[in-house]
Amino acid sequence: MxxxxxxxxxxxxxxxxxxxxxxxxxxxxxxxxxxxxxxxxxxxxxxxxxxxxxxxxxxxxxxxxxxxHSSWGIGRVNFSYSEAIDLLVSLAVAEQMKSPFFMAELAPIRRKLLASFSPRLKNDISDIKSRIRVGEAASHMVLSAFSAPGPPVVEELHQAFVTRHLLEISYRSIEGRVTRRTIEPHYLLLHSPVWYVLAFDQLRGAIRTFRCDRIEAAAMLEARFTVIGIDQFDATLKNLDVIRP
Known part of the structure; x- marks a missing residue:
């Protein structure tokens, strides 16, 4: 031609x-x-x-x-790394809620999303579902002082949580005092609409619970941690609404 x-x-x-x-x-x-x-x-x-x-x-x-065909663009949907991480966390939450509203089979979607990560990252994030807990709705006392955390904080927290990296945060206590902490974000807990991080606090040298909406700034660090059993947080989970780390 x-x-x-x-x-x-x-x-x-x-x-x-x-x-x-x-x-x-x-x-x-x-x-x-x-x-x-x-x-x-x-x-x-x-x-x-x-x-x-x-x-x-x-x-x-x-x-x-x-x-x-009406579905012509579906196979070409692309996500950034941070978007894929956020979607993985969201899918894990939906699976843990076991709500009849989520009738679709979510596991195949999660597997396809996992397939887009490198082999090393796939190993790191394969247990994400087991590291998310969903509890009862937040109490009126908690809701009275609640405000949604900012997107930059959520993005850093999600990435550190999923890939098991230490997270440096600026945290505001219920009294309004701000401290800098380096934490190991082992588990996430939802008392809708309030999120908590179940973590090991290196400043205190002990297990602590942090309300995500009180994290004013966050930055993922290069150092990594090994996830500990959820039973280590039993005492924290019993009376979460009155815990003030």
Missing amino acids: PKSSTTERMKRLELISARLKSDEALTVTGLSDELGVSSRTLSRDIQVLRDQGLPIEADRGRGGGVRL
Whole structure:
């Protein structure tokens, strides 16, 4: 095929793809007339686009409709690293809630998401579901002083929690005093809508519980930790609403 013909065809393929993605009602006749080619040429072009992975549906006959399958973009959804981490945490929460509202099977979605991580990271984050706990709704006392944590704090916390890295935080106590802590975020606990971090506090040298909305700043560190058993937090979990780390 001459170079000019090849260039023309590439431009035509790009135009066909763009027209299909516009979701306009198209027919084989109308599209071939618009492009100035025969319906046979258009059919060959459509097959090339199909071979490239574009799920094109066409009705039989010269005047038949042509369109993209309704799910054409699903397989091409891309997430950033932080978005994938946030989604993993959200899926783990949904699975732990065991609510009849979540009727879809979430495990295959989680497996597909895990497959996008490196082998080392997959090993690190494979137990994320077991490290999230969902309790009763927060008490009125807790809600009276609650405000949602900022997105930068949530992002750093999620990444440190999932990948088992130490987290440096600025934490505001119930009295309003702010201290800097280095913590090991072992578990997350939801008393809706309030999140808690069950952690080992290196400043105190002991297990502590931190309310996420009182974390004013957070930064993940390079050092890592080994997750300890949830039984180490039994005393903390019994009377969570009155614990003030």
